[in-house]
Amino acid sequence: MNQIQTVTSERTGEMYYVVRHSSGLKIYIYPKAQNNSSYAVFGTRYGSIDNCFQVSDEPAPHRVPNGIAHYLEHKLFESKEGDAFARYAKTGASANAYTSFDMTCYLFSCTENVYDSLKILLDFVQSPYFTEQTVQKEQGIIGQEIRMYDDDPQWRVMFNLLGALYHTHPVKIDIAGTVESIAKITPQLLYQCYNTFYNLNNMVLCIVGNVEPKRVLELCDQMLKPSKPVSIQRIFEPEPETIVRSRVEQKLSVAVPLFEFGFKEQAANGRATSKQLAETDILLEALSSPASPLFRRLLDEGLINEASFGHEYFEGPGFASVIFSGESKNPDAVAEEIRAEIQKIRRGGLSAEAFKRAKNSVYGRNLAALNSTGSIANSLVSLDFAGRELFSYINAVAGADRDSVLRRLDSQLLPETSALSVVSPVQ
Amino acid sequence: MTGIEQRPICDGVNFRAIRDGRFKTVRMSVHFMLPLEKKTASANAILPFLLTRASRKYPDFTKLNEHLADLYGAVLDADVQTLGDVQILSVSASGIADRYALRGENISSDLSDLLCSVLFDPLLKDGQFPEDGFSQSKRQMIELTDSEFNDKRLYALRRCREIMCSEEPCGVGRFGAKEDIRSLERSSLTSVWDNLIRRARAEVMVLGDCDPEPVYRRFSEAFCRLGRASAVSCPTKVVKSADTVRQTVERQDVAQSKLVMGFRTETAEPDKDVPAVKLMSVLYGGTPSSKLFLNVREKLSLCYYCSSLYDPVKGILAVQSGVEQKNAGRAKDEILAQLDLVKKGGFTEEELKAARMSLCNSYRTISDSLDGLEAWYLSKTFSDPLRRPEQEAARIQAVSREDVVQAANRVTLDTVYCLTGNEVEKQ
Numbered sequence: 090m091n092q093i094q095t096v097t098s099e100r101t102g103e104m105y106y107v108v109r110h111s112s113g114l115k116i117y118i119y120p121k122a123q124n125n126s127s128y129a130v131f132g133t134r135y136g137s138i139d140n141c142f143q144v145s146d147e148p149a150p151h152r153v154p155n156g157i158a159h160y161l162e163h164k165l166f167e168s169k170e171g172d173a174f175a176r177y178a179k180t181g182a183s184a185n186a187y188t189s190f191d192m193t194c195y196l197f198s199c200t201e202n203v204y205d206s207l208k209i210l211l212d213f214v215q216s217p218y219f220t221e222q223t224v225q226k227e228q229g230i231i232g233q234e235i236r237m238y239d240d241d242p243q244w245r246v247m248f249n250l251l252g253a254l255y256h257t258h259p260v261k262i263d264i265a266g267t268v269e270s271i272a273k274i275t276p277q278l279l280y281q282c283y284n285t286f287y288n289l290n291n292m293v294l295c296i297v298g299n300v301e302p303k304r305v306l307e308l309c310d311q312m313l314k315p316s317k318p319v320s321i322q323r324i325f326e327p328e329p330e331t332i333v334r335s336r337v338e339q340k341l342s343v344a345v346p347l348f349e350f351g352f353k354e355q356a357a358n359g360r361a362t363s364k365q366l367a368e369t370d371i372l373l374e375a376l377s378s379p380a381s382p383l384f385r386r387l388l389d390e391g392l393i394n395e396a397s398f399g400h401e402y403f404e405g406p407g408f409a410s411v412i413f414s415g416e417s418k419n420p421d422a423v424a425e426e427i428r429a430e431i432q433k434i435r436r437g438g439l440s441a442e443a444f445k446r447a448k449n450s451v452y453g454r455n456l457a458a459l460n461s462t463g464s465i466a467n468s469l470v471s472l473d474f475a476g477r478e479l480f481s482y483i484n485a486v487a488g489a490d491r492d493s494v495l496r497r498l499d500s501q502l503l504p505e506t507s508a509l510s511v512v513s514p515v516q
Numbered sequence: 517m518t519g520i521e522q523r524p525i526c527d528g529v530n531f532r533a534i535r536d537g538r539f540k541t542v543r544m545s546v547h548f549m550l551p552l553e554k555k556t557a558s559a560n561a562i563l564p565f566l567l568t569r570a571s572r573k574y575p576d577f578t579k580l581n582e583h584l585a586d587l588y589g590a591v592l593d594a595d596v597q598t599l600g601d602v603q604i605l606s607v608s609a610s611g612i613a614d615r616y617a618l619r620g621e622n623i624s625s626d627l628s629d630l631l632c633s634v635l636f637d638p639l640l641k642d643g644q645f646p647e648d649g650f651s652q653s654k655r656q657m658i659e660l661t662d663s664e665f666n667d668k669r670l671y672a673l674r675r676c677r678e679i680m681c682s683e684e685p686c687g688v689g690r691f692g693a694k695e696d697i698r699s700l701e702r703s704s705l706t707s708v709w710d711n712l713i714r715r716a717r718a719e720v721m722v723l724g725d726c727d728p729e730p731v732y733r734r735f736s737e738a739f740c741r742l743g744r745a746s747a748v749s750c751p752t753k754v755v756k757s758a759d760t761v762r763q764t765v766e767r768q769d770v771a772q773s774k775l776v777m778g779f780r781t782e783t784a785e786p787d788k789d790v791p792a793v794k795l796m797s798v799l800y801g802g803t804p805s806s807k808l809f810l811n812v813r814e815k816l817s818l819c820y821y822c823s824s825l826y827d828p829v830k831g832i833l834a835v836q837s838g839v840e841q842k843n844a845g846r847a848k849d850e851i852l853a854q855l856d857l858v859k860k861g862g863f864t865e866e867e868l869k870a871a872r873m874s875l876c877n878s879y880r881t882i883s884d885s886l887d888g889l890e891a892w893y894l895s896k897t898f899s900d901p902l903r904r905p906e907q908e909a910a911r912i913q914a915v916s917r918e919d920v921v922q923a924a925n926r927v928t929l930d931t932v933y934c935l936t937g938n939e940v941e942k943q
Contacts (some may be wrong), residue, residue: 099541101616124539124879172814174804180867181873183881200880229817237838239771242666289557317891342769344662380581388577389648394656397663414664446585452883453588453612461885487618515769 091306091324098480101459102489105469106302112313113288117295117469118302121462127203127298128462130213132194132470134293135286137189138323138406144285153272153282155259156266156350158233159188161279164219165195173213173335182206190260191405192474193286198463203300204308208234211294211312217283219276230273235265242343242512250349250412251311253337257326275412289316295469297462325407329504330355336421338511347397348514350418350427354409355508360475361404367451367485367502368494369411373400374448375439376430376495383430391425405475411502424509431502434495444491452486520893521728525736529718532893533728541618542624542726543886544631547610547894550601551750551892552685555691558657558700559708564594564605565643565653566705571633571851579647583630587623588738588758590610592630599895600752601685602751605712607635610886613725617736624726628734636713636738643706643928650702672774673836676933679764680778684753686830700924717747720896723886752897754784754831758930765934773936777835777851782926784831785899791911792919797826799871799920806871807854807863812837813899818847829895834925841936848932858924861917868917876909918921 091111097104105119136157143150164184166173175185182199184206195214199206238244251261265271296305332353361369377383377400387393398415417423439447458464465479472479522532550560574580583698584590590611597604597648609627617623665671674689681687691697720735722728757780783793800826801808812822839847857863882888882905892905903911 121538124884126884150840172805174809178803178805178870178874181870181877185875185878198877198881200877226817230813232819233772233838233840235817236772236840237669240668310657335813342668344665345659378581380578380585382578384581385578388652391655394659396656396660416659434634446582449587449618450585450589452618453590456588456612456616457610459540460538488855 096478096480098483102180102437103459103480106147108306110313111307111310111340112315113290114309114313115293115473117293117307117473118298118300118310118468119295119297120302121298124462126198126200126299126462127254127296127465127515128196128198129207129210129294129296130194130196130466130470131294132192132292132474134191134291134474135193135282136189136210138157138259138512139263139510140259140284141324143322143324144312149486150324151281154266155262155270156264157274157278157282158193159265160231160271160274161226161282161419162186162188162193162195163231164279165214165217165224168213173209176209176213180206181485182207187253188262190282194465194467194470198246198311203298204239204304207296207305207308214287215312215314217280217287219510221276221488224274224276224279224356230264230270231271235263238263238265238334238342242341242347244345245339245341246305246343246349246414246510246512248295249337249339250351251480251506252445253334253508253510254410255408256326256329258331258333258408259325260405261432262286285321288319289313290318291321294468295466297466314443323406326374328356328407332508334508334509336509338513340490340515341512343512346418346511347416348423349412349414350420350424351410351412351508351511353402353503353509354405354411354501357429360361360406361409361444362479363477363482363485365497366402366477367406367482367489368497370451371486371489371494372446372497372501373402373411374450375426375443376400376434376445378450380446381443383426387423387426390422392417392419411417420509420511424507428507431498431504435498438495439491441491444494448486448489452483455483455486486491520902522902523732525720525739526744526910527738528716528744529720530704531720531732531735532886533722533732534724534889534926535726535728536704536723537725539724539846540885540887541610541612542627542722542724543610543890544609544627544891545606545721545876545890546631546635547719548605548712549602549750550605550712550716550748551598552598552601554688555695555723556708557603557688557690557940558710559930560603560605561596561691561702562653562697562705563709563712564607564647564702565657568592568594568607569637569649569652569710570646572637573633575639579651581727587621587626588617590623590627592634596690598686598699599897602750602752603690604894605716607631615725625730632734632738636742638709640706644702647702647804650705654697657691657893658694661694661697663943668770668774669836669838672776672933672935673765673834673887673936676776676778676834676931679762679933680931681830684755691873708790714742714744715748717750721890721893721896725890730833736828752829755780756782756831757926758928761929762931764931765936767936767938770935770937772838773934775839775842775844775847776933777848777929778931778933779833779835779927780930781831781833781923783923785828789919789923790828791908792915792923793826793833794828795875795912795915796858796920796923797824797828798875799826799863799867800873800924801835803874805867808835808851808859811854812850813849815849816846818843818850822847836938838862839850841939844934844936854923855927859921859927861921865917868920869888872912872915875912879905879909879912
């Protein structure tokens, strides 16, 4: 039997259903009846960091080549009956997929034939088909994807930073792997990863838009192949508290230098809670938004520009960092100013006005994200994998208090765990 | 189905509103349009950035941003883009709808006041824009130009267009040349601003969950008070076809080559054949089931991306791909071979139907986002009659196979641009 639960948000006037499907799959259905379009995501809790794992009923862990989760994503589009894109071509849906550090998602958006498109999604993700020949063909395509990222300064500056922050955690490895690592991928390895991680108990389906929940569930009943419950252990070597190096620089064909400045945190066993996340987001907003004294100082000194300067909380299984990024003629001076401002807040706190402003901004931004079916669908999936929930996060923002926000500084933004990554012009 | 309300404010100024309670936000924008010319492009382009830094009511950058943060992270944004040979200078304000304010604030009224304040009542000292705001805007504009150089895919696309349109106004680019930005003088800008608000054609848009009536009144009052002169006309030059092929190779320190090919299509707005070229472009290289994707990427494994894009205002079709340096020639040959195939009618009914469905799907999706709606109606500024995206989808449905073949046969190659690595090719 399927178990259905309703989740509502009075504050935003929104609601969705969560279904524990008898096949083992968790399904989110978020109706937006007045929309033209619908957006669906079928995701698995499996990403680039899962290069070493052990399944509950097996005696020893497996280590697999770097980049295999992403390779699998590419290859899953092919099945015996042909290519999934060719099938979507008959429904008019716009389809895509992505692999991140900790998940792989297959998605489509469409304005008609939504149930036919959903059927294609559920079918091809559950129908692996890997042969020597099809695996071989992808080497050239992914090889060029990797080369494209080699020239992408934003990508390079991020992975150089992760390499400076992390000693052993696989988050420092490029999601697509390298030309050498993907050369080791075989159909057998793809099947092994598929059979481990594409178990419905390890997956989530989410559909947002102009859909009838009843019809979605009927289709799921028909299409989902029940999976045996499984427990998968992700194996990470112990990650030291320290960073690897405090500065890293690479030269590329750029006209203006780019930087990422990160603060590594002790990642707890579980993931950050909605409350912790809301507090961190407010803290970072107060620290470095365009309304902050830091932003103004950096601007007056000509050290940052408004188009590129920003912050993010980069958090996942076994890793957590605060990262500031942007373009600057002098990234070291930016890093110095950020460190100084953190110390200032640590000593003097935040004014009630600055706190309220930061809270308002974070609240407004998250409310605005509810306009987009794609943004909602992708958030629900990633929040589920992190053990969080969309509306309680928004409530946590609205309910945050100044003292708790400041207490985040006890474990965050510690000066001794910071590193600066710079990409600067050749010559 | 979303209805658009439109009415004139005064000569050359038009008001368009879509009221839709589905959205959590409201977006208001004013778009000024002037003909692109080398001698005025940079001076015009700096204005949206300069104006959004401060106004007489909000003379300080930080105070202005504090006000925006108080309004739940409202965003005041400046943008410059081109539409054919026209330069569009935009200032917009977006924020959450009044009903979601935690303390009952009237956000939409504040946003329209703010927009009017920065556009019509700027901060001037002795009749001039202050030095600090001017030098900030100038520096950041130069850095924006530099950051376009950092993104090689975008850079190659822009370079190809510059070369192809070197004898047309749009070849100047949205900001004008970097040396023209450098030599901007503060003293000249007050009259450039005066020309902008009094002579440029303007579109005021109000989209989202907001009553447009008070906003209309606010802008109507502000524009009428200016005593506007007759609006400057904004023609666009369309080059129908190419006689010879321009070839350019540029070398930089890059890992992957970027190939961009620019074609003339003999067809531009308001020709009745525009929908046929749109559909042809999608069939040729607009989706993962298009000719270019299936052959250049999937069959030959030459690249990760290979796609075509049609600009109906200029009548230009551009094909772009990222390839290994040694494969650039093969990719170019295959891109042309696939075009020849379309010219000869070498595509199935299924391929045609798929392209049609995909294109109609993207048109029907537009009404689900405020950004999509704004971009759509802005691109239709000079179109008569004004069509909703859903009406454009209906026109696409009416395009026949023969129309597509004819559209392809009007296409001529104008420019081949290749950005490539410094290594000289081994023979």
